[in-house]
Amino acid sequence: MKLRLILGDQLSSDISSLRDVDAKNDTLLMCEVRAEATYVKHHKKKIVFVFSSMRHFAAELVRSELNLQYVKYDDPQNSGSLVGEVARFLAQGDYDEVIVTAPSEYRLSNEMQSWPSILGIPVTIREDDRFLCTPAEFSNWAKGRKQLRMEYFYREMRRKYSVLMDETGPVGGQWNYDSDNRKPPVAGMTVPDTYRAEPDSVTQEIMTLVETHFPDHFGDLYPFHFAVTRDQALAALDEFITRRLTFFGDYQDAMIQGEPWMYHSHIGLYLNCGLLNPLECIERAEAAFHKGDAPLNAVEGFIRQILGWREYVRGIYWHEMPHYASQNFLEAKRTLPDFFWTGVTQMNCMRQCITETKQNAYAHHIQRLMVLGNFCLLAGIDPDEVNNWYLLVYADAYEWVELPNVSGMILFADGGQLASKPYAASGAYIKKMSNYCASCTYKVTVKNGPKACPFNYLYWDFIGRNDAKLRGNPRMGFMYKSLDRMSTEKRHAIRDDSRRFFKALETNEKGR
Ligand code: FAD
DSSP: OOOEOOOOOOOOOGGGGGTTTTTTEEEEEEEHHHHHHHTOOOHHHHHHHHHHHHHHHHHHHHHHTTOOOEEEEOOOTOOSSSSHHHHHHHHHSSEEEEEEEESHHHHHHHTTTHHHHHHHSEEEOOOTTTSSSSSSHHHHHHOOOOOHHHHHHHHHHHHHHHHHHHHTTEEEGGGGGGGGOOOOOOOOOOOOOOOOOHHHHOHHHHHHHHHHOTTTTTSOOSSOOOOOHHHHHHHHHHHIIIIHHHHHTTTTTOBBBTSSTTTTOOOHHHHTTTTTTTTHHHHHHHHHHHHHHSSHHHHHHHHIEEEIIIHHHHHHHHHHHHHHHHHOTOOBBOOOOOOHOOOOOOOOHHHHHHHHHHHHOOHHIIIIIIIIHHHHHHHOOOOHHHHHHHHHOTOOOOOOHHHIIIIIITOTTTTSSSSSSSSOOOOHHHHHHBBBGGGGGSSSOOOSSSTOHHHOOOHHHHHHHHOOOOOTTTGGHHHHHHHHHHHHHHHHHHHHHHHHHHHHHHHHHOOO
């Protein structure tokens, strides 16, 4: 008789822990526990999404006549931890084994190593084969390479799964169409809305629970419209494929004031908790291309995110943990400014991205990378504080995907393991790819002085401040040549503006 534990991000009916289930004798266990809901103070919408998806998934399992025990968050007997709940149920039956699919995060995986001795019973941890590359395969690929680069990994994955391939090689003759995918937004463009599901009574009950038990967590609870069942998640995927995929590539990097969703898919949260499977999303997009419903630059771009980036960051995570979490190559130490929680700042782009994050538990990639992330990089914010923020504010955030994106992609805290150079940019990039600057107090065309866009001087301050660490990077040579050509007055202006900006930040912090 087995006790099969299903975690909150394992909501897939073909999950490895359920294979060979004996419907008569085995017990399935799902629990909403305090330890998981509060190890960071997750966005309220994220907790509603995970708990509601769990309860709907549990109902499906019961409909399949499996014997399931479900522990609600406010059950008076709930011990508050996964191991506590497993122990409680083991005591109620004659079990000979606990079976679980490998947790996605190092924290829990590490904790589980001690479960057999704590519980006094074998604990079998099965591979999570919903991913398209196992940690062992990734390590094999990485072994002996001087530099790890996503592009080469992605090509291997395209070959392995025969995705967008023909007899001669990649469809269209190129592996990557990214250079076609950098169009700025067009004035007056109307973007199709995101998928919206009506909260049912299960979701509403959890919304009340979250209001009661997590009142001090970040984020707006209303309106809630995420999918919480597999059927709804499939409908959300379908809407993306039919209504937004065509322009996914063209406007992948574009940002528009008041348009938080753009042409992105908004499926990351469903993929990460198991309501959608990565291969089915890839296949749907590829089929749209073959039917002539979406262009190659869009389809290849979308598939690269899932088959390439998603698997690559997970590979890096398991290859490099646990030391990856403590890296701070640029020795960044500054405290995360208070406006990351309130959205109250004069910088319109930051205000927009933070406010939308607070409302939706979502920001699209370029907002996370080139606005919020760029600011954290240039301002030298402590990686621990930045990681904590990103891990709690987004509904799709789990450490395996959040940490490499934050420490590797935005902060260069890993010294270049994930990205070949820091994604640092001045205000000119934000002006080119968005219409945020038009409504800003600061002037993006002004480089120095109190009216200047802070991204302009913070960019050069960052380059100068990190000279010893970054000058040797071959992809940064051009920047250091420009810095070397700068007059002493210009350098002083950059230093003085940056000092003034940081001082104002600190004063605000003290006045909190
Ligand atoms: P789309 O833009 O439509 O992309 C499709 C899918 O591709 C996504 O759903 C996701 O599964 C995958 N994908 C795209 N880019 C990446 C990437 N860089 N890494 C991994 N998968 C990717 N993604 C998360 O799932 N969870 C996170 O916690 C997370 N944190 C991030 C933090 C930072 C600083 C940055 C720069 C990126 C982060 N990402 C994270 C990656 C990416 O921004 C989100 O996956 C994406 O914005 C989710 O929205 P979407 O579903 O509309 O994605």
